[in-house]
Amino acid sequence: MITKKAMLASAVLAMLGGWSLTQAAGQGATAAPVPAPRFGAAPDPAIAAETLPPLPALDPAVKARADALFADADAVGETRALYVLRDGKPIYERYGDGFGPDSKLISWSMAKSITAVLTGFLVADGQLSLDGPAPVAAWQRSGDPRAAIALRDLLHMTSGIEHVEVGDPVWKGDTVDMLFGPGAQDMAGFAEAKPAVARPGELFNYSSATSVILADILADTLTPSPSPEARREAVRDFIQGRLIEPLGMTSLTPEFDAKGTMIGGSIMHATARDYAKFGEFLRNHGVVDGQRLLPESWMRFMLSPSPADAGYGGHIWLNRQRPRGADIALWPDRGPNDLFACIGHQGQYIIVSPSQRVTIVRLGITSDDQFPALRRHLADLQEAL
Template sequence: MTRWRNIAAAASLLLTAGGALAQPERSPVAIPATVPASALPAADALFTDPALKETRAVIVLKDGKPIYERYAPGYGPGTRLISWSMAKPITSTLIGFLVADGKLELDTPAPVPEWRNDARAKITLRQLLHMASGVKHIEAGPAPERADTNRALFADTSADIAKAAVAEPLEVPPGTRFEYNTLTTHILARIVSDVVAPGATPAERKRKVRAFINDRLAGPAGMASLLCEFDPQGNLYGGSLCFATARDWAAFGQLYLDGGVVAGVQVVRPDWVRFVTTPSPTNPGYGGQFWLNRKPANGKDEALFWRAGPPDAFAAIGHLGQYVIVVPSKRIVVVRLGKTQDDVLQPVRDGLAKLVNSFEPKGSLAVSK
């Protein structure tokens, strides 16, 4: 993308003999006068403050243009970085394409054959997207080896992650309780595969779904590095395992900041952008696989920074401190990628809140703080 040309040229001069990048203190880009003076130190702090480590990449876009880009040693513009649960909004976007194509409907029963003859038959696609299916899934807990997500990703049920995801029983009526869990998104990913590649072999299933991702999302959105993984049955790891460069994660955020439009082309329908960023009935802090900067149902600080605002911010968030934060009122996208244990993430959230809130809302005459 042309907006990265100067950055890429400068970065290429920083390659060492071992192939690692000796990173600059700040990105080699022109900083517009409208960028607040406190923004760059707030972004730098994500690398320099010991409480905020380990940050591996930070990018800030303002009005679609990069104003900050920095990497930890050993990482650079070409490094694909793991999504963890930032894959969930990717899967949601794929579902959105199929809804737009008329191949899926939000408020009809989710097309899961294993659920046709029991109470789960009433679960809708909307409820799956809102993490309110009512199905019993264990995301985490004191015995991580027993958690459904860990077993399906890394242990005894990993040979067919979709089979494991749809096998669990109903625990509460659909649409009555928010229960964040990764296997719900793997069910959504299985639905994508079933629609895109019905009856296909695992290899053909994988090929067709990957082509669908490239043709509908990665290509049009300028995310050439996007690579999502599949299980042995050809099921997309739609809740956890996608990889992309920091720049391409920023491009994903910009896609949603611009209402689904890229270079004048409507890639994601505006009604889907509205849907995924609208508070869900069972949790105001969650939309359609995106986290919202609203007070969550449990009142805890575990996603964004609802106590600090702004209320229109929303984000793709992943395990160990992966963030793509979109703030329409300030016309910014903030990407932070790294490896910070989840139980010590609050300083990172505070640091991101400070960075986001260093920018004035669009239209404000103030340019610094």
């Protein structure tokens, strides 16, 4: 039986990224699929094609592998945007029908890496400590084991907190409860109330709730006010001054809950071009136009493996072998060792290959069973470059 809560959660998931009630509930043909919306400005495809700038001639093998991400939709799902840069300059740009360079598309978990960079700015400013106790008021009571959790543990997804990213069925997970259920009004309060089940650094547990805790810490650091509006404005101003303006990411739009906490684990919006600017920022290790904005030490931290999962760094995926039984994230058997990526639900990718001087952005709608084919296509494209 599909409960009212399940229907609400899956319907909202559908609205945000193209899920259907059928997919979320696992009920086969008993529920009609919900069509995915078009986020942001979605120009007529003919107009979009006319306004795309001319690009240099591309190796036919590279173009064929890029085009295959659109042509092979039955295997990889719907590709809405594919944008490829070499040495910071576009060499391939294409959009699905109804989308264009001005279309703002959802980040899903690519937002986690943006949250990590924002945290890095505050660490560099001396306002937060990577290895000091995470400043979460709810954890500071005497005898609370969560008081030992450091920012490093949260960023490595090794806090030891009992978070369930995706339940079985999906609506029994903490992510749905936090985003669309009882935790939606105060997502950080929901996430921070969970108990510890392991010591910090001991257990890898990928969790969007963890990223919301980091976003709560950011807001608390930037303003002492509990006012939701003050928290939103403080974080927006910080992002504007430290990320949007220096990188030119003018379309970046973070979302907030009712308490004014940024939904730093899953819900931001931006154009493919602006996601690529973030990827280039990471590829250049925090340097923009010759100016260092993020310390090299922070980039080294983000790209260092989590002690409990070599395939994950500081809120970013690494092209390393993961522990036995863990889901495949990238393609360590094929790609360069220095390759890393921001990865989001349903196949959102910012792929950075420093040794190739390449950044790839792919945005779209891919179902779980299509992910192996999507990874193969993306690995083929990266390899051809």
